[in-house]
Amino acid sequence: MLYPSEWQALWLTVKLALLSSFLLLLLTAPLAWWLSRGQSSGRNAINALLTLPLVLPPTVLGFYLVLLLSPDSWFSQLLRLMGIEALAFRFEGLVLASMLYSLPFVVQPLQQGFGQIAQDLLQQSQALGANRWQLVAQLIWPLSRPALFSAFILSFAHTLGEFGIVLMIGGNIPGQTQLLSMLIYDQVESLNYARAHLLSGLLLLFSFSVLFWLYQQQRGPQQRVQQQRNQQ
Amino acid sequence: MSLRLKLHWTTCNFHLQLELELNNHWIGIYGQSGSGKTSMLKAIAGLLPTATEHCSFNDELWQQGSFGQPLSKRKALYLAPEAVLMPHKTALQQLELASSWSKSTADIKQIIQDFELEQLLTLYPSQLSSGQQQKLALAQALIAKPRLLLLDEALAHLDHQQKAAVLKKLKLYQQQQGFMLLWVSHQMEDLCLYCEEIIWLKQGQLQRQQQLSSQQSNQLFYAI
Numbered sequence: 171m172l173y174p175s176e177w178q179a180l181w182l183t184v185k186l187a188l189l190s191s192f193l194l195l196l197l198t199a200p201l202a203w204w205l206s207r208g209q210s211s212g213r214n215a216i217n218a219l220l221t222l223p224l225v226l227p228p229t230v231l232g233f234y235l236v237l238l239l240s241p242d243s244w245f246s247q248l249l250r251l252m253g254i255e256a257l258a259f260r261f262e263g264l265v266l267a268s269m270l271y272s273l274p275f276v277v278q279p280l281q282q283g284f285g286q287i288a289q290d291l292l293q294q295s296q297a298l299g300a301n302r303w304q305l306v307a308q309l310i311w312p313l314s315r316p317a318l319f320s321a322f323i324l325s326f327a328h329t330l331g332e333f334g335i336v337l338m339i340g341g342n343i344p345g346q347t348q349l350l351s352m353l354i355y356d357q358v359e360s361l362n363y364a365r366a367h368l369l370s371g372l373l374l375l376f377s378f379s380v381l382f383w384l385y386q387q388q389r390g391p392q393q394r395v396q397q398q399r400n401q402q
Numbered sequence: 403m404s405l406r407l408k409l410h411w412t413t414c415n416f417h418l419q420l421e422l423e424l425n426n427h428w429i430g431i432y433g434q435s436g437s438g439k440t441s442m443l444k445a446i447a448g449l450l451p452t453a454t455e456h457c458s459f460n461d462e463l464w465q466q467g468s469f470g471q472p473l474s475k476r477k478a479l480y481l482a483p484e485a486v487l488m489p490h491k492t493a494l495q496q497l498e499l500a501s502s503w504s505k506s507t508a509d510i511k512q513i514i515q516d517f518e519l520e521q522l523l524t525l526y527p528s529q530l531s532s533g534q535q536q537k538l539a540l541a542q543a544l545i546a547k548p549r550l551l552l553l554d555e556a557l558a559h560l561d562h563q564q565k566a567a568v569l570k571k572l573k574l575y576q577q578q579q580g581f582m583l584l585w586v587s588h589q590m591e592d593l594c595l596y597c598e599e600i601i602w603l604k605q606g607q608l609q610r611q612q613q614l615s616s617q618q619s620n621q622l623f624y625a626i
Contacts, residue, residue, distance in 0.1 A: 293449060294486045296473040298546045299504035308499060312490050 202280035232338025259341035283317020411453030430593030433603035447480035485539035
């Protein structure tokens with residue numbers, strides 16, 4: 171049903187969404203924690219900066235990324251010193267772009283989730299003798315799991331729908347940077363509506379299934395606890 | 403057993419200025435709402451570092467200037483009027499965690515029995531009444547074997563009978579473990595029954611500090 175190039179684009183899209191969401195979560199969790207622990211001008215500035223990708227058109231973000239990732243930029247020269255090739259028109263470049271693009275979709279749910287862990291509960295646990303690791307493992311991790319989960323869902327879904335930035339920096343290279351959204355664009359451009367229909371429908375169905383499944387997963391444990399509680 | 407404390411704290415409508423030394427085991431704190439009782443307990447527990455000029459316990463420095471002994475080393479437990487419990491853990495899990503965190507040797511089973519928590523062990527905090535939550539928080543504190551226990555109306559949601567039973571057990575544990583207890587209550591009757599010393603606060607100032615013998619406490623009770 172699907173041509174090999176289309177399978178490739180589908181797999182690449184999913185890989186990109188998984189990888190960039192996972193990395194984002196890992197890298198921004200400490201930052202979101204810090205942001206959730208109070209109010210200050212410094213925090214507000216960082217918050218504003220992190221929300222920028224939400225309001226800027228992807229073309230602006232894409233433009234700066236083109237400059238940043240081009241082989242002559244200071245960033246690429248720095249990378250070359252570390253033995254890494256310039257990221258323009260490569261999958262790794264797309265990962266970086268997706269991470270920037272989805273940044274607010276991860277930081278904000280995390281920040282909210284972390285913020286709901288009350289300061290007095292943390293202090294009480296410390297006073298009872300809990301060390302840093304015990305706080306994280308037994309208090310912060312279980313209490314913020316739903317927030318981590320919804321951050322991941324949002325980032326994943328958002329990356330699936332990425333187009334503008336890819337258009338600017340991706341280069342539409344099959345197997346490297348040709349995502350499903352790009353392929354659909356190409357088909358529509360060449361008036362090949364049958365393939366465009368198929369791919370669009372696929373993306374629609376796939377996105378819906380993934381989101382539905384993730385929401386089911388997220389609701390599961392809470393419901394179990396609720397049921398347990400009702401029984402008692 | 404001695405606690406020294408010097409507080410200085412000014413906010414827009416509240417001025418706290420306290421300097422005192424406490425040597426007894428069971429100390430009552432009395433005063434109208436807004437007189438600084440909660441602030442005093444929180445300062446001792448290390449939760450109000452900016453208000454605390456000096457705090458030391460048994461000649462161990464807890465707070466002075468920019469130095470603050472970490473909460474986990476003080477073993478001073480502050481129990482708020484509304485018990486602070488972990489929402490995702492059952493009563494038994496809370497007690498077990500307190501035991502493992504504090505590396506305590508206290509007998510969990512005995513404490514559960516003493517505070518009549520057997521029926522609650524599988525329940526989450528949201529399923530407990532506020533009085534039950536207070537009992538659980540107190541049991542959790544005793545498991546951790548504190549050096550200083552700070553009760554801020556922490557028994558106020560218990561009915562009269564339960565409170566008497568809990569206080570009796572608390573007295574027992576206090577004698578066993580030897581911690582110092584500071585107890586904020588609006589019930590002068592209770593304070594006089596149990597405390598060796600009572601402190602009055604008024605508008606952030608020390609109004610009166612008095613040792614009580616058992617005879618005096620009766621007189622005091624009728625005087626008020």
